[in-house]
Amino acid sequence: MMSHAQGSGYSLTGVAAAGIAMFKSLFGYGTPPQSADDSDAAESQETETENADEQPGDSDLAAARSAYAQRAKRIDKRIRTAKLSDGTIDNALKLAQDLYHDDKIRQAESRLDDIEVQVEAAIAAAELSAERKRADARYNALTTQKYQNKTLLAAIAKAMNGADLSALRGPIASMLTQAEGEIRQFTDGIGNMTDERDILLQDPVLAKSVYAGLNALIDKVTRLAGQSLDKAISNLTDLEAAITKASADDAEARSYRDQYAPLLQTVTQLRQDVPARSGTHKSYNFRKADNSLKFAAEGFAKGDFQLSVIHLEDAQVDLESIDARAYAQIATRRDEDADRAAEQAAEQAARNAAEAQRLARVAAQAARENAMDVASLAAIGKDGQFGKWFAKVKELKDNGIVTLGGTAPYLLPGGNTVEVQINVTPTGGRRRTDWFVIHYHPDATGATVGNTGASQVHAKPRPGNTTTARVLLSNSTWPISDGYAPPFGAVRRLFA
Amino acid sequence: MSGAAEAKNEWIARVLNFAAPVSPTASGEPAWTGAIAAWRSASDTVDAQIAALQSVLKSSGDDELVEIAEYGLNAVTGGFKVPLLAVLHDIAAAGGTANPALLSRARDLAASFRAHLEKEPRVRGCDENPFGVHMSIRQTLSGPLAQLEAALRPPA
Numbered sequence: 001m002m003s004h005a006q007g008s009g010y011s012l013t014g015v016a017a018a019g020i021a022m023f024k025s026l027f028g029y030g031t032p033p034q035s036a037d038d039s040d041a042a043e044s045q046e047t048e049t050e051n052a053d054e055q056p057g058d059s060d061l062a063a064a065r066s067a068y069a070q071r072a073k074r075i076d077k078r079i080r081t082a083k084l085s086d087g088t089i090d091n092a093l094k095l096a097q098d099l100y101h102d103d104k105i106r107q108a109e110s111r112l113d114d115i116e117v118q119v120e121a122a123i124a125a126a127e128l129s130a131e132r133k134r135a136d137a138r139y140n141a142l143t144t145q146k147y148q149n150k151t152l153l154a155a156i157a158k159a160m161n162g163a164d165l166s167a168l169r170g171p172i173a174s175m176l177t178q179a180e181g182e183i184r185q186f187t188d189g190i191g192n193m194t195d196e197r198d199i200l201l202q203d204p205v206l207a208k209s210v211y212a213g214l215n216a217l218i219d220k221v222t223r224l225a226g227q228s229l230d231k232a233i234s235n236l237t238d239l240e241a242a243i244t245k246a247s248a249d250d251a252e253a254r255s256y257r258d259q260y261a262p263l264l265q266t267v268t269q270l271r272q273d274v275p276a277r278s279g280t281h282k283s284y285n286f287r288k289a290d291n292s293l294k295f296a297a298e299g300f301a302k303g304d305f306q307l308s309v310i311h312l313e314d315a316q317v318d319l320e321s322i323d324a325r326a327y328a329q330i331a332t333r334r335d336e337d338a339d340r341a342a343e344q345a346a347e348q349a350a351r352n353a354a355e356a357q358r359l360a361r362v363a364a365q366a367a368r369e370n371a372m373d374v375a376s377l378a379a380i381g382k383d384g385q386f387g388k389w390f391a392k393v394k395e396l397k398d399n400g401i402v403t404l405g406g407t408a409p410y411l412l413p414g415g416n417t418v419e420v421q422i423n424v425t426p427t428g429g430r431r432r433t434d435w436f437v438i439h440y441h442p443d444a445t446g447a448t449v450g451n452t453g454a455s456q457v458h459a460k461p462r463p464g465n466t467t468t469a470r471v472l473l474s475n476s477t478w479p480i481s482d483g484y485a486p487p488f489g490a491v492r493r494l495f496a
Numbered sequence: 497m498s499g500a501a502e503a504k505n506e507w508i509a510r511v512l513n514f515a516a517p518v519s520p521t522a523s524g525e526p527a528w529t530g531a532i533a534a535w536r537s538a539s540d541t542v543d544a545q546i547a548a549l550q551s552v553l554k555s556s557g558d559d560e561l562v563e564i565a566e567y568g569l570n571a572v573t574g575g576f577k578v579p580l581l582a583v584l585h586d587i588a589a590a591g592g593t594a595n596p597a598l599l600s601r602a603r604d605l606a607a608s609f610r611a612h613l614e615k616e617p618r619v620r621g622c623d624e625n626p627f628g629v630h631m632s633i634r635q636t637l638s639g640p641l642a643q644l645e646a647a648l649r650p651p652a
Binding site: 016019020022023024026027028029107110111113114116117120 | 560618
């Protein structure tokens with residue numbers, strides 16, 4: 001202990017002096033003692049052996065110098081490579097070199113030990129600086145990324161709030177909450193890293209490895225946080241896609257919902273009208289359309305507007321199909337009725353035309369027959385309508401259109417008929433234009449219902465037989481009463 | 497494992513669907529957590545012992561002992577201690593997701609450090625120093641280093 005130290009040197013007992021000498025020799029100072037206490041003989045022998053290995057003798061001096069030189073060269077190269085050369089280190093190297101030149105190899109080596117420690121410390125400091133710069137840059141990048149992701153999160157939230165998602169808002173909100181939690185945990189992770197960084201920076205003893213440790217920490221956080229961000233961003237990407245799809249789906253759903261009411265009104269009206277129009281067509285089946293209407297109502301109740309609209313459209317198609325078929329049948333029936341009516345009308349028109357023609361002819365004939373002229377007699381025709389012709393002659397005669405003149409009675413061959421011929425001559429004319437005869441049957445008893453030919457006096461268009469038309473006469477009938485022919489009694493007296 | 501670390505791992509598993517590749521102990525902590533803590537404690541103990549020896553040497557009035565205090569004692573740990581502390585810090589910071597290469601590097605450093613303690617005469621010289629300063633570098637560090645080697649070994 002310190003009790004052994006005295007004055008400028010070390011005033012020691014023999015044993016202590018030997019120990020100190022041995023101690024010094026271990027560090028390259030002095031020489032080890034040549035003898036040892038009896039009690040420590042064995043150990044001293046061992047120590048001497050060890051010291052003999054470490055204390056270069058003359059024979060080992062060259063080798064020790066060579067080893068020293070190589071080591072000094074290596075250290076110097078390391079100093080140059082690391083660009084650490086400065087006055088302090090250079091002076092230390094020079095001092096070691098001086099010891100070397102004085103053949104104080106152990107002392108020179110001890111100096112090199114110290115220099116090496118300093119060099120390694122300086123290199124460590126340089127590495128520390130580099131680590132620090134790298135760590136700071138990466139830390140700043142991470143914190144920047146943290147805020148960028150917060151911005152992304154806010155943008156997503158804003159997009160979601162801006163969308164009219166109604167019923168879909170719940171699931172979307174859940175996805176957003178999950179992504180938000182992952183990003184928040186990532187940012188919390190960076191916050192934890194910040195805490196650890198602060199602790200590391202406050203460590204005064206282990207400053208050398210502070211930034212190496214910090215970089216390792218950043219490596220870890222970056223790796224783990226990167227995975228977190230990948231997951232969160234993937235979720236956000238999915239979320240954005242979901243929002244876009246949900247917006248589109250929502251717009252589509254609203255579109256279908258808007259279509260539903262008017263379409264339902266249309267189809268309901270069709271359902272009422274089509275059976276009425278198709279009326280008697282009992283073969284039309286409305287079951288399919290009714291089912292579609294039922295499914296549409298169920299879909300609407302569930303909020304599935306697209307499905308409900310599709311069913312309504314199906315019902316509309318079915319009903320319009322029935323309606324079209326009904327219309328086709330009705331049209332066909334109407335066409336047939338129209339054709340039939342047209343045919344009947346044509347026939348009627350033909351009949352009407354024929355009747356009109358006939359009536360015209362009749363009228364013309366009547367006009368001709370009724371005309372107060374001589375030609376009316378020909379128009380009537382004495383052979384066809386002798387009675388009318390006979391009456392017309394009287395009318396013409398009465399109106400002074402014609403003049404009549406009868407012949408004397410004469411007996412026709414056969415001896416049963418006395419005939420008087422009455423000539424019809426236009427008044428003022430000289431030639432007869434027509435004539436008829438009056439037949440007397442002096443022996444006849446008079447006409448009966450069953451035998452008109454048995455009349456005593458009758459007028460005929462011309463001499464003929466029993467089938468020729470005739471007009472029964474009496475003495476008061478105009479040809480006789482007007483004197484154009486003699487009375488029956490007079491003829492009977494003359495020819496009976 | 498702290499409550500914050502548990503919450504963080506829970507977040508990672510729940511949110512990121514990522515199971516951290518840890519070799520948990522019965523309590524759910526990585527197997528090397530305890531070994532690192534033991535090593536840090538041992539290292540602090542040895543640092544204190546070296547600081548005490550340095551103090552004695554610097555106050556000895558002997559120029560050579562003063563030089564040894566200033567330049568020699570730091571070499572006792574053979575350039576293993578600081579690199580091992582750094583890599584163990586990285587492992588601890590990474591929790592259960594430490595890079596296997598980092599684990600291998602720490603395991604190699606621990607093994608080399610332990611071998612160095614066994615054969616380095618300056619370690620023994622310090623432990624048996626003639627200045628009456630209690631030193632136990634090899635004894636204090638060897639056990640935790642062996643524990644680290646075992647804990648950092650990949651699961652079979």
